Amino acid sequence: MLTHFIGGGPVAAGLGFPVHDPVTGTVVRHVHEADPEVVDRAVRAAREASRDWAAMPVGERAGWMRRLAEGIEERFDDLVAAEVADTGNPLDQTRTLDVPRGIANFRAFAEMAAQRPEDAFHLSGTFSYTVRRPLGVVAAIIPWNLPFLLMTWKLAPALVSGNTVVVKPSEHTPGSAAIFAEICAAAGLPPGVVNIIFGHGPAGQLLVEHPDVNAVTFTGSTRTGSAIMRTAAQRVKPISFELGGKNAGLVFEDCDLDRAVEGTVRSVFTNGGQVCLCTERVYVQRSIFEEFCARLAARAQEVEPQPMISAAHRDKVLSYYALARSEGAKVLTGGGVPVFGDHRDGGYFVEPTVVAGLSEWSRFNREEIFGPVCHVAPFDSEAEAIDLANSSEYGLAATVWTDGLDRAHRVAQRLEAGLVWINTWYVRDLRTPFGGAKLSGIGREGGTRSLDFYSEPTTITIKL
Numbered sequence: 001m002l003t004h005f006i007g008g009g010p011v012a013a014g015l016g017f018p019v020h021d022p023v024t025g026t027v028v029r030h031v032h033e034a035d036p037e038v039v040d041r042a043v044r045a046a047r048e049a050s051r052d053w054a055a056m057p058v059g060e061r062a063g064w065m066r067r068l069a070e071g072i073e074e075r076f077d078d079l080v081a082a083e084v085a086d087t088g089n090p091l092d093q094t095r096t097l098d099v100p101r102g103i104a105n106f107r108a109f110a111e112m113a114a115q116r117p118e119d120a121f122h123l124s125g126t127f128s129y130t131v132r133r134p135l136g137v138v139a140a141i142i143p144w145n146l147p148f149l150l151m152t153w154k155l156a157p158a159l160v161s162g163n164t165v166v167v168k169p170s171e172h173t174p175g176s177a178a179i180f181a182e183i184c185a186a187a188g189l190p191p192g193v194v195n196i197i198f199g200h201g202p203a204g205q206l207l208v209e210h211p212d213v214n215a216v217t218f219t220g221s222t223r224t225g226s227a228i229m230r231t232a233a234q235r236v237k238p239i240s241f242e243l244g245g246k247n248a249g250l251v252f253e254d255c256d257l258d259r260a261v262e263g264t265v266r267s268v269f270t271n272g273g274q275v276c277l278c279t280e281r282v283y284v285q286r287s288i289f290e291e292f293c294a295r296l297a298a299r300a301q302e303v304e305p306q307p308m309i310s311a312a313h314r315d316k317v318l319s320y321y322a323l324a325r326s327e328g329a330k331v332l333t334g335g336g337v338p339v340f341g342d343h344r345d346g347g348y349f350v351e352p353t354v355v356a357g358l359s360e361w362s363r364f365n366r367e368e369i370f371g372p373v374c375h376v377a378p379f380d381s382e383a384e385a386i387d388l389a390n391s392s393e394y395g396l397a398a399t400v401w402t403d404g405l406d407r408a409h410r411v412a413q414r415l416e417a418g419l420v421w422i423n424t425w426y427v428r429d430l431r432t433p434f435g436g437a438k439l440s441g442i443g444r445e446g447g448t449r450s451l452d453f454y455s456e457p458t459t460i461t462i463k464l
């Protein structure tokens with residue numbers, strides 16, 4: 001049974017729960033569930049470690065980040081295997097994106113923190129400068145869709161800024177975090193700097209409300225974010241939220257159609273649509289609408305189906321397929337459950353699906369589905385396309401497909417989204433801000449924005 005990692009060692013406490021392989025539906029491991037005592041122990045361990053870790057020069061902490069990156073490299077294959085077993089994500093994606101991004105996160109934030117200039121100003125015989133202090137103990141709550149990538153994305157900047165952390169991975173995907181605990185122990189990271197507790201939502205809730213947790217960084221659904229915000233409000237804890245999306249893709253008639261079709265296939269179906277950045281609403285200029293739909297539907301049929309994370313999530317996605325039909329949609333392809341005739345028939349698969357014909361105000365086009373599915377609709381003018389894209393309550397990401405240079409910038413700058421990709425999708429430079437507007441989040445992480453969130457500035461002024 002997987003144990004918690006507290007104060008530098010394993011802690012076997014709390015009841016056990018099973019984790020299922022989404023490909024077959026079978027149990028892959030059992031995990032301890034954190035109870036109030038475990039949560040308290042983890043926060044106390046983080047607090048104890050906090051003073052020495054915070055006092056360490058940033059260059060030395062950056063050295064620890066590089067050592068953790070090396071530790072990840074040494075356990076690369078184990079991490080890939082654990083991540084694939086828990087998530088059902090494609091092996092190739094896990095090897096080339098998810099785990100390498102974990103390594104890159106530690107290296108990139110080590111460099112950025114070590115090289116960060118301090119502010120300093122002279123004014124009327126005084127000298128002012130700003131130092132940044134860590135927040136203290138940070139709670140990091142992680143979802144299941146890209147567990148290792150998203151955990152390291154928070155841990156690296158939090159740690160290098162001098163905070164100690166308590167991480168709660170998703171109940172569906174504890175495997176890679178458990179290996180990361182072993183990496184921390186093997187690297188000799190001071191005990192208590194990283195603590196990992198396992199469990200469901202209530203364990204996360206206990207962590208957020210713990211009086212000795214100073215800040216909360218959360219990636220997950222908007223609904224959970226809202227619950228966390230209510231809890232964190234009681235002690236006015238700083239929060240950083242990366243939440244859900246209902247992302248739009250805009251396809252203009254002056255695009256390179258091959259590239260737009262292929263890019264849209266990637267942005268809709270990658271990871272079975274279980275990436276917060278995936279496109280669920282595609283708007284296509286009317287003159288190319290029929291051709292685009294036919295090509296997208298044909299390509300969707302060639303996409304290898306990928307499992308949803310759980311039976312419950314599969315049922316949720318299927319309920320949206322049924323909803324689309326009941327709302328009068330035309331199903332261009334998919335809409336059901338694939339039959340393989342092998343072990344995968346016990347897993348949580350749904351068909352890659354493209355639908356059309358629904359109103360903008362239908363529930364299908366308003367709510368995040370988080371599956372391999374999109375709705376396609378025509379537009380006539382650039383202004384209409386922008387309005388349609390912005391009509392969502394969410395504002396995480398958007399894609400624009402056009403060969404018009406001026407149009408690309410004009411449209412991108414008017415979209416209410418934290419990230420806009422032009423003629424590409426899901427390219428991330430770790431130095432740039434990442435996050436969403438509206439229901440998609442609060443704040444930005446990435447580059448100096450992460451270092452800002454995970455620290456408090458103190459401005460010091462002296463009369464010279």
Ligand code: NAD
Nearest residue numbers: 142143144169170200201204205220221224242243244276
């Ligand atoms: P979720 O909100 O159900 O769970 C996320 C985490 O929160 C889990 O660890 C869960 O145990 C914990 N949790 C649940 N209730 C809690 C509570 N009351 N207090 C504290 N913690 C609690 O999300 P999920 O289903 O794991 O992930 C999918 C969602 O995440 C989608 O909405 C997706 O868009 C979003 N997401 C966003 C980004 C982004 O960067 N914006 C990235 C990935 C995923």
